[in-house]
Amino acid sequence: MLALVQRVREARVEVEGRSVGAIGAGALVFVCAEPADGEREAARLVDKLLGLRIFADAAGKMNLSVQDVAGGLLVVSQFTLAADTSGGNRPSFTAAAAPAQGRALYDAVLRRARARHPQVACGEFGAHMQVHLVNDGPVTIALTVRAAAAKRPAPSGNTA
Numbered sequence: 001m002l003a004l005v006q007r008v009r010e011a012r013v014e015v016e017g018r019s020v021g022a023i024g025a026g027a028l029v030f031v032c033a034e035p036a037d038g039e040r041e042a043a044r045l046v047d048k049l050l051g052l053r054i055f056a057d058a059a060g061k062m063n064l065s066v067q068d069v070a071g072g073l074l075v076v077s078q079f080t081l082a083a084d085t086s087g088g089n090r091p092s093f094t095a096a097a098a099p100a101q102g103r104a105l106y107d108a109v110l111r112r113a114r115a116r117h118p119q120v121a122c123g124e125f126g127a128h129m130q131v132h133l134v135n136d137g138p139v140t141i142a143l144t145v146r147a148a149a150a151k152r153p154a155p156s157g158n159t160a
Helices: 039-051 099-116
Strands: 002-015 018-023 026-032 062-064 072-077 120-122 130-144
Touching (some): 002 072, 018 072, 018 120, 026 039, 039 099, 039 130, 072 099, 099 120
Parallel strands (some): 072 120
Antiparallel strands (some): 002 018, 002 026, 002 130
């Protein structure tokens, strides 16, 4: 699974002029499922999101998680994170999961996040959304949680 996490002072999602999800300070998370993903990757992604230390401690160091600061999570589906532009200027999205699988895994992320964190809001899967945010920092982190069969080999180190 792919995610793009932005530390925010506030964020909200609108669909057709109505607010469908909003948070105050916390993390806006764009999520994309890939074909090899399953419930296990959704669970690992939530674990990573809730433990990601992107909030400042008393010394000003990024040392606290969204749970530590009692921040909100706004989770938005975004298949375009899987864009492949290697073949030209028009992105291909064939690396994204099919819509039914993407929806099921997005729902799995939401269920697990809501079971473990008190403030979880969301966008609307498959809708044309307007996302409003005040990025804090800015802090933007890309996360990748790969299925076991899809893991790439780790670099072997410096051979120079």
